[in-house]
Amino acid sequence: xxxxxxxxxxxxxxxILSDTFSFLRxxxxxxxxxxxxxxxxxxxxxxxxxxxxxxxxxxxxxxNTQSSNQVFSGVTMFFGILVFLIALIMVYATSQSTxxxxxxxxSINTGIIDFNEIKKEVYSSLWSFIGLGILVVLSVFIGLMFxxxxxxxxxxxxxxxxxxxVFAQKSVGDSYSYGxxxxxxxxxxxxxxxxxxxxxxxxxxYAFSLPAVIYQYxxxxxxxxxxxxTSMTNSFVDPIYMILNMIGTVAQxxxxxxxxxxxxxxxxxxxxKKNFTGTFERIQSxxxxxEN
Numbered sequence: 001x002x003x004x005x006x007x008x009x010x011x012x013x014x015x016i017l018s019d020t021f022s023f024l025r026x027x028x029x030x031x032x033x034x035x036x037x038x039x040x041x042x043x044x045x046x047x048x049x050x051x052x053x054x055x056x057x058x059x060x061x062x063x064n065t066q067s068s069n070q071v072f073s074g075v076t077m078f079f080g081i082l083v084f085l086i087a088l089i090m091v092y093a094t095s096q097s098t099x100x101x102x103x104x105x106x107s108i109n110t111g112i113i114d115f116n117e118i119k120k121e122v123y124s125s126l127w128s129f130i131g132l133g134i135l136v137v138l139s140v141f142i143g144l145m146f147x148x149x150x151x152x153x154x155x156x157x158x159x160x161x162x163x164x165x166v167f168a169q170k171s172v173g174d175s176y177s178y179g180x181x182x183x184x185x186x187x188x189x190x191x192x193x194x195x196x197x198x199x200x201x202x203x204x205x206y207a208f209s210l211p212a213v214i215y216q217y218x219x220x221x222x223x224x225x226x227x228x229x230t231s232m233t234n235s236f237v238d239p240i241y242m243i244l245n246m247i248g249t250v251a252q253x254x255x256x257x258x259x260x261x262x263x264x265x266x267x268x269x270x271x272x273k274k275n276f277t278g279t280f281e282r283i284q285s286x287x288x289x290x291e292n
Contacts, residue, residue: 002026004111007103007264010272020197023261027106034102034115034150035257037121039094043253046087046247053080054242074211084283091253093129099260100166125165132161132172156191157183163267164261166286182270196263201255208251212244 007021026032037044056077101121105113136158144151157179164182167177183190219238 002019005267007107011269016193016262020262020265025101025191030113035098038098038119042087042090042094046091049080049083049087049204051242053084056080093133096162096260097125097129100259103264104166128172135176156187158265159263163264193266198261201258205252209248212241215241215244248281
């Protein structure tokens with residue numbers, strides 16, 4: 001028996017961080033299995049399209065090839081980027097949905113998850129997640145255009161909108177707006193928690209992406225001071241570089257799950273402070289028997 005982690009309770013910053021990693025540790029096998037069964041196909045498509053894009057990009061930069069081949073490489077590169085972007089959107093949308101619906105199933109069933117129910121919920125809410133994701137990204141991007149500060153301010157409440165949509169069962173529009181209500185008077189502590197989680201995830205992501213960068217630089221001769229244009233173009237299609245790049249990409253996607261889980265803990269923490277949902281549920285359950 002693994003320890004059940006109650007999401008619906010108030011937590012300090014340190015507790016949110018520790019319980020995030022405790023949840024991953026205790027639920028590692030079923031969590032990873034559920035994740036790859038649902039998100040895995042989109043992740044594979046994303047990696048394959050990335051390989052096609054890098055190969056086409058390398059051929060496009062090779063000016064020794066015939067112009068007709070360069071045109072073909074340019075077209076291939078364009079479609080590779082297009083498929084990659086579509087797959088990337090699908091990966092991040094299904095990742096958000098899978099993690100949050102997993103947590104929802106985990107909380108409702110007190111530590112036991114229902115894979116079929118999670119899969120059903122993920123696919124039924126897919127377009128809502130994509131729509132909300134586009135809305136959030138555009139809002140933060142526009143905010144960043146205005147002296148950066150508005151973008152940072154918007155990113156904090158909007159980062160909780162996905163959790164709101166799943167756990168509070170609100171519409172896309174209501175989820176978008178309710179985040180501002182939820183973080184009212186709690187913006188700074190929410191920002192601090194997200195900032196700390198972001199630092200941890202960013203450092204870990206760099207650690208996984210660094211080998212590909214070092215290998216590429218070594219292949220191009222930057223460390224020796226003798227840069228070779230041919231080596232630069234060939235480095236993109238080097239099998240070792242591609243493998244290292246794919247490992248780094250997968251690692252970044254998986255490490256992002258830490259942010260999603262932490263975001264769920266932050267949502268429940270703020271929701272408890274304002275609505276006491278979990279407290280009322282525990283009070284109502286006192287004295288109840290399984291027959292009730």
